[in-house]
Amino acid sequence: AQTVTQSQPEMSVQEAETVTLSCTYDTSENNYYLFWYKQPPSRQMILVIRQEAYKQQNATENRFSVNFQKAAKSFSLKISDSQLGDTAMYFCAFIGGSNYKLTFGKGTLLTVNP
Amino acid sequence: NAGVTQTPKFQVLKTGQSMTLQCAQDMNHEYMSWYRQDPGMGLRLIHYSVGAGITDQGEVPNGYNVSRSTTEDFPLRLLSAAPSQTSVYFCASSPVGPNYEQYFGPGTRLTVT
Numbered sequence: 001a002q003t004v005t006q007s008q009p010e011m012s013v014q015e016a017e018t019v020t021l022s023c024t025y026d027t028s029e030n031n032y033y034l035f036w037y038k039q040p041p042s043r044q045m046i047l048v049i050r051q052e053a054y055k056q057q058n059a060t061e062n063r064f065s066v067n068f069q070k071a072a073k074s075f076s077l078k079i080s081d082s083q084l085g086d087t088a089m090y091f092c093a094f095i096g097g098s099n100y101k102l103t104f105g106k107g108t109l110l111t112v113n114p
Numbered sequence: 115n116a117g118v119t120q121t122p123k124f125q126v127l128k129t130g131q132s133m134t135l136q137c138a139q140d141m142n143h144e145y146m147s148w149y150r151q152d153p154g155m156g157l158r159l160i161h162y163s164v165g166a167g168i169t170d171q172g173e174v175p176n177g178y179n180v181s182r183s184t185t186e187d188f189p190l191r192l193l194s195a196a197p198s199q200t201s202v203y204f205c206a207s208s209p210v211g212p213n214y215e216q217y218f219g220p221g222t223r224l225t226v227t
Contacts, residue, residue, distance in 0.1 A: 009154075033213050045157075045204065045218035052213060091156055095212040100145060100164060101172060102216060104156040 002027040004094050006105035013082045014113050020067075021077045021108045023092030031097030034068070034075045039107075040088040048090070051075065053097075082112045116140055118219035120205050126225045127195040135190040135222050137205030143217070144210040146188040150174065150201040151221075157204065163188055164210050195226045 003026045013019035025034070036048040051059045051068050058066050063083075067076045079086055092105040121136045139146065147162035149172075159172030163182040177199060179191040188207075192199060202223050206216040 004156075035215075043202070043221050045206075045216075047215045050213070050215065097212050100147075100162055100170075100210075100212065101159055102147070103173075104149075104158070106154060106156040 002029070002032075002094050002096060002103050004092050004103050004105040006092055006108050008108045009106070010109045010111070012111040012113055013079075015082055015084060017082055018078060018080045019082055019110065021079075021090050021092075021110065023075045023077070023105055025073050025075065025092075025094045027073070027094065027096060029096040029098065033095050033097070034066075035093040035095075035102075036064070036066070036075075036077045037091045037093060037104075038086075038088045039091065040085075045091075049077065079110075084112050084114060086110065087112045118205055118207050118217050120203075120219035120222050122222060123220065124223050126227065127192075128227055129195060129197060131195050132191070132193050133195065135192075135203055135205075135224070137188045137190065137219060138186050139188075139205075139207040139217070140186065141207060141217065142185060143207035144185065145214075145216075146182065146205065146207045147172070147216070148178070148180065148188070148190045149204045149206065150199075151204060152201050160190065160203075192224075195224075197226045200224060200226045 034051045063080045118139045148160040149157040161180040163169045205219040208214040208216045
């Protein structure tokens with residue numbers, strides 16, 4: 001079974017600064033997909049970024065980028081130029097290429113301070 | 115295009131009561147799933163379906179039943195509610211395939227007293 005670990009329950013950052021959220025996972029599969037989802041106070045789950053394990057290039061989406069280290073089973077999220085609207089719970093998630101079960105980490109609550 | 119809708123938004127049940135949480139999507143997605151979110155636990159998969167007539171268990175299926183008679187609908191049934199089922203429930207849908215983004219509904223907050 002796969003597991004996803006987010007070791008930082010809470011983090012805070014000043015507006016306009018950069019912050020990195022950590023995520024590690026454990027799996028025996030070689031083909032899989034990783035995601036970061038954001039859950040603002042509205043409770044709506046929103047996809048931030050995704051990474052295919054077979055791609056060596058790190059995914060980027062505007063101010064959001066990942067550092068994917070396949071050998072270390074690490075998938076961290078970097079948020080540049082943090083904005084107040086980035087305040088949310090962030091979940092790392094994993095799905096194997098051979099099944100349909102999305103496994104989430106316990107989340108990191110990020111607060112962006114003005 | 116409403117996306118994924120869930121009803122009700124809030125519900126209070128007494129221990130032992132039964133109810134059905136409704137989930138519908140209008141994106142013609144074959145894959146649908148139910149999660150529960152508890153403080154400090156992230157989201158945990160309850161049941162999922164890869165198409166009409168096909169369902170399977172997730173990580174925490176006990177106490178919940180599902181069926182999938184149409185592509186659009188995927189109801190979650192609590193046969194005899196317990197306080198341990200107090201949680202926020204999310205329904206999600208996507209095309210079939212692990213690389214697809216899952217689209218989430220707004221959630222149902224359920225309290226069992």
